[in-house]
Amino acid sequence: MAEQISVSQISKYIGQEVTIKGWVYNRTDKGKLCFLLVRDGSGFIQCVAFKGDLQPETFDLLTHLPQESAVIVTGAVREDKRAPGIPGGYELGVKQIEIVQEAGLDYPMSLKDHGPDFALDHRHLWIRMQSQWAILRVRAVVMAATRAWLDSNGFFEMSAPILTPAAAEGTTTLFETEYFDEGKAYLAQTGQLYNEANIFAFGKVYCFGPTFRAEKSKTRRHLTEFWMLEPEIAFCDLGGLMEVEEGLITHIAQTVLRDCAAELKFLGRDVSKLENVTGAFPRMSYDDAAKYLIDLYEKETDSERKELLKFEWGMDFGAPHEAELTKLHDKPLFVYGYPSAVKAFYMEPWPGRPEVCKSVDLLAPEGYGEICGGSERISDHDALLARIHKEGLPEEAFKWYLELRKYGSVPHSGFGMGVERVVAWICGIEHIREAIPFPRTIKRVYP
RNA sequence: UCCUCGAUAGCUCAAUCGGCAGAGCGAGCGGCUGUUAACCGCUAGGUUCCAGGUUCGAGACCUGGUCGAGGAGCCA
Known part of the structure; x- marks a missing residue:
């Protein structure tokens, strides 16, 4: 029975057979080779399956696994610079996979960019x-x-x-x-x-x-x-x-x-x-900050920026003022x-x-x-x-x-x-x- | 409350002067033994935010509305 580990601890298990419980983040098929990027909450790790190493039906299942399917993967840990993930640089050679739930095909999140409205709704x-x-x-x-x-x-x-x-x-x-x-x-x-x-x-x-x-x-x-x-x-x-x-x-x-x-x-x-x-x-006193900002305001030539930088003693700083001060x-x-x-x-x-x-x-x-x-x-x-x-x-x-x-x-x-x-x-x-x-x-x- | 910008396929976007609704991704099928948001081929996928208006013809122009984003003010 392989030891169940978390991805964040992966570097301690090189050469050992381990089990990871997680979800399929991304899948790439390459003919007789299949890459699964699996996340387990603690990190992301690439799991690699060769057709020849598995039962044909198991391999077929793998290459059709929808994104976000819940899986339990067992295999040997190896170091490989090519392996993506967080931390990355390690991968699992798949020996066995159990599908806990096959996710629906209509998972809405893409690995590409989303607009803020869509992302926040999801x-x-x-x-x-x-x-x-x-x-x-x-x-x-x-x-x-x-x-x-x-x-x-x-x-x-x-x-x-x-x-x-x-x-x-x-x-x-x-x-x-x-x-x-x-x-x-x-x-x-x-x-x-x-x-x-x-x-x-x-x-x-x-x-x-x-x-x-x-x-x-x-x-x-x-x-x-x-x-x-x-x-x-x-x-x-x-x-x-x-x-x-x-x-x-x-x-x-x-x-x-x-x-x-x-x-x-x-x-x-x-x-x-x-x-x-x-x-x-x-440390800077408000008085000195005000002097600096007033000077900056007076020197500004762009009218739009000048309006934003408008300042006199007694005002609270706006976001543009704070930004200028932190640049110092x-x-x-x-x-x-x-x-x-x-x-x-x-x-x-x-x-x-x-x-x-x-x-x-x-x-x-x-x-x-x-x-x-x-x-x-x-x-x-x-x-x-x-x-x-x-x-x-x-x-x-x-x-x-x-x-x-x-x-x-x-x-x-x-x-x-x-x-x-x-x-x-x-x-x-x-x-x-x-x-x-x-x-x-x-x-x-x-x- | 004010200013600016935006809304088109599941997602991100394009559509020239107002003239056939498009691409990439995602999805399905097929191919590939090292992919890095893979790649290649095929397939499916549309109330162009809503309601009016102008026009032979509107995704595009006009009026009104809805929703969202960025910023100001206020604050952490």
Whole structure:
């Protein structure tokens, strides 16, 4: 009885007879020779059958196997540079094949390109394709690396509620639902306020889960449901926060480089760009960034681009501005000290400059833009209350949040990291809808 | 909410000035002992997004609509 193995472990079994359980990804007949590219979830491997090695009826069955048929293949592993697959370079000489299910002939996914509408309508099948498989494997490693780094650096995962009573960040649009006799409840757009309660019990915490924004954003950087990591740290200032982000992002990038080499290679990612993601990241003040952007705007001669680059102090960066800033470095870039007016109400003002707050965004290189946004939080009760009033937020809804400032308040900081944006950047893909198994966009809740 | 672009075979697309609805892939059959999204031959496959209009004649032009994509704003 041959040992059942996974394709990802194939290199350890050269010369041995093994069994692989999976699905036919592609088939090529060549007369007395038949190639099956079989995927098993862990990778893709070429299985080669010679007519002379098998019963005639078995070989005939093989050459008529529809794409996506479920199979159990047994054969000897050998190294062959010609063999395609992920990792590739190994193949199985078929000795025996059992067909678990012969797939229907009308499988709609082609190995060639699909348009976004068709691909997304068939997302339940699209995820089987090599490109999507590779991206989602990277996503899983990004998420595991995120938890691993935080867990080994003294953080505790504290799940935040998804059904929440009110807007956390004011103006942003919320998904609304009926909640028994209590009136309306809303899908969480952040777990941060709950994290701030948790740090006073656990010191360093994070929540990691789906968040929801009913914004009508229709760009390659937006989903209505996306996964966000939100660490929050007691006794931590803005500088300390940036060190945490550096440590985490470095660990994520280096872990993916180590564990997803085959996936990155398949995606055609230039890994030298990711190898740069280590150590201290460059830091730039909002003031300096604004000067740079204004200069760029004034020098731009193309009228269309000039309109996009339009900038003055006090504005938040648009995607074109972020792209320009990230071109300055080959590492992620911190931009800190944004105008308070464009940031959330809970951010600590800069000492001596109340128009600026102790916030920091982390911009991914190569034009990918914001992947993390965070700040030092207001720790003083009266200052926070004043900000709530100024923003016109309902004081009653923030009663418990304000109370945190009465019993042992300390300087504290936190940030949010958009998982899909990180995955899109690491994989080098165009659109974050491919960085989540089943994307939710303004125009799509199916499948 | 605004701007731009698009919708033709299962998929990706072509169709010149308004004049017979086309190709590649996929599917079926046949051929080939090293294919890499194989290749070669044959076969099947169409409500040209919908509703009107102009015209001898509309996939193409006009009006209205539907759906999608990219971007802006907002944000992670």
